[in-house]
Amino acid sequence: MVSRVIPVDPFDLIIFGGTGDLARRKILPALYxxxxxGQMPPEARIIGAARAAHDDAEYRAMIRAAIGEFVAPEKQEPATVDAFLERVRYLTLDARGDDGWDALCGMMRNGVVQAFYFSVGPGLFGDLAERLHRHGIADAESRIVVEKPFGHDLQSARALNATLAQHFDEHQIYRIDHYLGKETVQNLMAVRFGNMLFEPLWNARNVDHIQITVAETVGVGGRGDYYDRSGAMRDMVQNHMMQLLCLIAMEPPYAFESDAVRDEKLKVIRALDPVAPGDIVRGQYGGDSGGPGYLEDVENPDSLTESFIALKVHISNWRWKGTPFYLRTGKRMRARTSEIAIVFKDPPHSIFGVQERQKANVLVIRLQPNEGINLRVTIKEPGPGGMRLVEVPLDMSFKEALGPEAEDIPDAYERLIMDVIRGNQTLFMRGDEVEAAWAWTDPIIADWEERGDRPRLYEAGSSGPEDALMLMHKDGRRWREVKA
Structure with missing residues (x-):
């Protein structure tokens, strides 16, 4: 198998917040x-813009250090790094003032793709959008990239969308969710819609339930102030996990095109039932010898914010009516893993007797670590002595299947930034999709805030609070083990 690298058109990418942590850790290493x-053309330029006073040489030195820290050593040939840095410029600019904007206007070129990456807090989106137009920098073909959070609730999301819409059309706005750039997430669509094997079974008649787990071993760390104002529901469920849910549950789009895919995702969100209080479990991790607990991390002993959440969700449409979706995410858990498990129903009748009851088939899509797809099937155990059934995996990890090429699979930011340059919005969220997700999420949050529920304490390094286990046990089901 030979991977293909298709160069993009010449572009100018301006990174507002170009000295920030996201730019240093993700955006600039991805571009390098x-x-x-070989995907960036020689004419491409990258312009970092921020309030800090730097010249080109100082900015390039910062990027060189970031490449050294976040790029694999075998990809750090000195000549290649030097050639990349030649395409980088820096501009001191005030997002809320007028300093630097005329200079940026003078740097822009005609005849190339213009993309503006808002690697800043949402509070600056409106200022940046307004000044790009006031100074004649952006035009009808320019593109802007905005990072989450896309609002804190429905009201703020609508206000943010309205602010951006004053200056840019929807086709110019790229709301980035890095989960959608993961190779396995896109393979989920390929598995569903590129194989007759699965799609006829992908419904409530054949699927018992679906589990989505995103577990992290780290705590909130230096994000304590932000995280305590958001929590797992806003930080993970409303966006990342909602996107995974949509890709699993959506109907086949008429084509693999941006609005066709996003139309089907929107239908899933609008079909979500309200979640009953008894179908939600919230938790906070405690401290141990490996580190402080959540309350210490956020420096708020009275915090009612969740670092863990598990919930049971139903979708009221013909395909999924009656099939529960179990979502689970948390900090300081036993292992770092993200996976989707489609658990199929038991055979209607076992011809092998009670002692050889068949186990359900499970299709597991692993997002991290060791990205791949695993299908567990039942076979006869080899050897004499009668019909003894065993469960075995049909396992495809990208690293094993693709060999060395798996090491060169672009990460999420690489893929998504190149899609911005191409003008492909398929893997980006649309404004109405974001608002629909908040419209479903807000009542859930409002209900527990009104009751003043305190999250359940769970042990760091565990699978979460005991109540989360009971969420499935009462339905006669079990969570899959959290393991790397």
């Missing part, structure tokens, strides 16, 4: 890796 792979 695409340059190393």
């Amino acid at each position: 890796r695409r340059f190393w792979a």
Whole structure:
């Protein structure tokens, strides 16, 4: 198998917040890796913009250090790094003032793709959008990239969308969710819609339930102030996990095109039932020898914010009516893993007797670590002595199946930034999709805030609070083990 790298058109990418942590850890290393792979044309330029006073040489030195820290050593050829840095410029600019904007206007070129990455807090989105137009920098073909959070609730999401819509059309706005750039997430669509094997079974008649787990071993760390104002529901469920749910549950789009895919995702969100209080479990991790507990991390002993949440969700449409979706995410859990498990129903009748009851087939899509797809099937155990059934995996990890090429699979930011340059919005969220997700999420949050529920304490390094286990046990089901 030979991977193909298709160069993109010449572009100018302006990164507002170009000295920030996201730019240093993710955006700039991703751009370098695409340059190393030969996808960036020689005419491409990257312009970092921020309030800090730097010149080009100082900014390039910062990027060189970031490449050294966040790019694999075998991709750090000195000549390639130097060639990449030649395409980088820096501009001191005030997002809320007028300093630097005329200079940026003078740097822009005609005849190339213009993309503006808002790697800043949402409070600056409106200022940046307004000044891009006031100074004649952006035009009808320009593209802007905005990072989450896309609001804190429905009201703020609508206000944010309205602010951006004053200056940019929807087709110019790229709301980035890095989960949608993961290779396995996109393979989920390929597995569903590229194989007759699965799609006829992908419904409530054949699927018993679906589990989505995103577990992290780290705590909130230096994000304590932000995280305590958001929590797992806003930080993970409303966006990342909602997107995974949509890709699993949506109907086949008429084509793999941006609005066709996003139309079907929107239908899923609008078909979500309200969640009963008894179908939600919230938790906070406690402290141990490996680190402080949640309350210490956020420096708020009275915090009622959840670092863990598990919930049972139903979708009221013809395909999924009656099939529960169990979502679970948390900090300081036993292992770092993200997976989707489609658990099929038991055979209607076992011809092998009670002692050889068949186990359900399970299709597991692993997002991290060791991305791949696993299908557990029942076979006869080899050897004499009668019909003894065993469960075995049909396992495809990208690393094993693709060999060395798996190491060169672009990460999420690489893929998504190149999609911005191409003008492909398929893996980006639309404004009405974001608002629909908040419209479903807000009543859930409002209900527990009104009751003043305190999250359940769970042990760091565990699978979460005991109540989360009971959420499935009462339905006669079990969570899959959290393991790397």
